[in-house]
Amino acid sequence: MFKNALSIAATLTIAASAFAGCSAAPAKDDGKLNVVCTIFPIYDWTRNIADPDTADISCLITSGADLHSYQPTAEDIMKVSDCDVFIYVGGESDKWVDGALSSARNKDMVVIDLMDVLGSDLCEEELKEGMQSEEEEEEEEEEEEPEYDEHIWLSLRSAEKCTNTIAAQLADADSEHADTYRNNASAYVDELEALDAEFTELTASAKNKTLIFGDRFPFRYFVDDYGLDYYAAFIGCSSESEASFETITFLANKCDELGAEYVFTIDGSDCNIANAIISSTKSKSQKVLTLDSLQNVKLSDKTESEDYISAMKKNYDTLKEALN
DSSP: OHHHHHHHHHHHHHHHHHHHTTTOOOOOOOOOEEEEEEEEHHHHHHHSSSSSTTTEEEESBBSSOOOOGGGOOHHHHHHHHOOOOEEEOOSSGGGGHHHHHHHHOOOTEEEEEHHHHGGGGOOOOOOOOTOOHHHHHHOOOOOOSBBBBBOGOOHHHHHHHHHHHHHHHHHHHGGHHHHHHHHHHHHHHHHHHHHHHHHHHHHOSSSSOOOOOEEEOOOOOHHHHHHHHEEEEEETOOOOOOOOOOHHHHHHHHHHHHHHEEEEEEEEEEOOHHHHHHHHHSSSEEEEEOOOOOOOGGGGOOTSSSSHHHEEEEHHHHHHHOOO
């Protein structure tokens, strides 16, 4: 983390030097809002709210980089500096944002911190029974402030609140097209609510309500929404990739105890931990299933038919297989 902080500080310094050597950016004359989003879910929500003829929307993390290891380039910092509206998650991984905003050239920029939007609905990171802690967590016995889970986009209910807030802020920034933003947001929230209702019905009738994750666990908000329980190898933001013998044994015993037929991973996993858990169970017959955490998205891979809602629908299909 310290090395990343130094790298980001260096990037901010380079970007600041670039600003100093440039004249003020020319004013846009196309009448469109320039909106910059950090990650794909936010970008997709926003492009469902704003029409192409009202806003130019860009996403910073497009190469499939993980939010937790993302380091903005000088070009990224400059994009943020000149935009009209900047939308970001607001968690531990976004610590670089404060420095970028302090040197921004557009002092009238609308800034939307989505974790701030959710306020009291935020969940603290949870070190659950059997979960392997990171070394830095073990060293820090007491924290001055609680650390909140930043994976808010995996809750459809949070997505609804964020969508409404983004629409309201865009409407304030561009009153000429306010009705467009509000109407588009309303239609999109209807889609989110419909899918939320499907998840609610699925999980309410499920016999097994506990998920076993042989991986990081970014789905805290998701399981809270639907009354599910879980056991996992690591917290959602963990940088660990090797699980201890104790962790694997604990999760394997949970599989035996609960009669679990599936062990979950997230997108991009090599499944090594999940397979080790299965090999340590009595039956050794569990199947590995993958849920999409939407945090390693290559934007070029996402077509109009594959977006936030379609990804969450795939998660629905996966969960349906496991819970039925």
